[in-house]
Amino acid sequence: MNKIKTSLTLILIISSFYCYGQLPQTKTINGLIVTVEDNLLNSPPKGKYAKTADSLDKKLIKNPNDTTSLFYRALIYYVHNQMLAEPYQHTKGTLENLTKAKTQIEHALKAGMTDFRAKQLRAQIYNELCFRFTDDQSWMFTKAQMVSRKNLFENYKIMANRYLDELALQDKSSAYQYTKRKVSYIYKF
Numbered sequence: 001m002n003k004i005k006t007s008l009t010l011i012l013i014i015s016s017f018y019c020y021g022q023l024p025q026t027k028t029i030n031g032l033i034v035t036v037e038d039n040l041l042n043s044p045p046k047g048k049y050a051k052t053a054d055s056l057d058k059k060l061i062k063n064p065n066d067t068t069s070l071f072y073r074a075l076i077y078y079v080h081n082q083m084l085a086e087p088y089q090h091t092k093g094t095l096e097n098l099t100k101a102k103t104q105i106e107h108a109l110k111a112g113m114t115d116f117r118a119k120q121l122r123a124q125i126y127n128e129l130c131f132r133f134t135d136d137q138s139w140m141f142t143k144a145q146m147v148s149r150k151n152l153f154e155n156y157k158i159m160a161n162r163y164l165d166e167l168a169l170q171d172k173s174s175a176y177q178y179t180k181r182k183v184s185y186i187y188k189f
Helices: 002-017 050-062 067-081 094-110 116-131 143-170 172-180
Strands: 026-029 032-035
Touching: 026 116, 032 067, 032 116, 050 067, 067 094, 067 116, 094 116, 116 143, 143 172
Parallel strands: none
Antiparallel strands: 026 032
């Protein structure tokens, strides 16, 4: 009987190290928040955080103001839809997923999240949203769609630059990096 208890205890201890649905670990490199797996040259594989994302979605259904869950869900949307993961601007779903990330990180900050990483992620998401409009060409969209897309781009550009300015004031050691990432692109169609 003791052998069975010992074996079960050992199995539980070992299995806890291989737990599914763990939150992505983050680090900051030159003012950018990235996952530990992300080395600024590549991003984690598409399904890497699928179970975690499902778990976070369930938590957010139960408690829509859970700032930690909002932050990590926005981070997962960002990681899988950023330029490194999806370099073509018109990849289906990236703009929509980044919009979800924007909504979630804004909600987290409005709900009282004070973690500086949330502000960094918000600026990065707006920056990525701007990138999604840089390959718009007149043959791709109707005139009404182009006007709508230009308005979205201009709004995202203003917000991205505002948030990058705020970060530069709050994080003096990375101020130059934030300033370098400001959006200067002019929407053309």
